[in-house]
Amino acid sequence: MDFALLEKGIWLGCAGVGFAVLFNVPRRALGVIYIIAALGGLIKFYLLSFEIGLVSATLCGSSFIGFSSVLAAHYRKAPPMTFALPALIPMIPGFFAYKAMVGIMKLTAEKDPDVYTKLFFETVNNGLSAWLISLALAAGVAIPLLITRKETVKRIKTDKVLEK
Template identity: 55%
Template sequence: MVLDILMILEKGIWFGFAALGFAVLFNVPQRALMIIWLIGAAGGLTKLIMMQCNIGIVIATFAGASLVGILSVSAAHNKHAPPLVFSIPSVIPMIPGAFAYRMMLGLMKLSGTAISNDNYYQTLAETTSNGLKALFILLALAVGVAIPMLISRKETIKKIRHKSDSLE
């Protein structure tokens, strides 16, 4: 049990570094780097812990991405940068690379000629399953991270109106 927890926490560190790499690639301001590491790790850990509790990977990813979205909105208020600066690098480590890769392999096998009939349906089933998982995880990621931003955007617009009214 303790070992399991340690294993999951260790993965959190790697989630953080994966987020950090993309943050640097997207030229994020320096003051945001540390926060992105933390948000990326928190989102990834949420996903892993939920999966440990036998919750499906799509829902787990959605929860992780939503947490990233919510944390990004609050980080945006503190660090004075738009939320997407924090959220996009932080969710990228949760991208379903392994499923997409397996789907690719399957598609290549299916389009090849050297495949027998029995094998064909097995490969087709596996490829469809992997592809659909990849697609739904991707949708869960994007929707999960977008919703908190959209909800909070309404708030900031109100604040702008309020602010410009009070200035006049």
């Protein structure tokens, strides 16, 4: 394994723990969040090294985070989102969103039609990339959580009322 890839995993784990601390996650969950964030990010970057598309690699990494969060929730007795959200945040496509917003601002001032056309397509490309990566992150985490859910919230509330 490439050292640069391993280094990215280390920093992704640190970022996941940093966001977990900001969200006041219990201390007992921090180590698991570090591992899930690091491995989810490593999966994404490892697949990118094989020239798999960014959206597909992100979907695979976030799916790993989703399934791992369900397992961690079972063993650590905490909700799955406690593990999933902090681990997922380092993979948010901030660069593409930033470039899209800067492109939109530049489009408002551009007068040359050739430059405008090139800038327009770059802006749309960055915006669509940010949107599709965000969609892959959401689907990758939500689908495992929905698949593994045993009961609906409505049934859980009804069962508790009926027991009393």
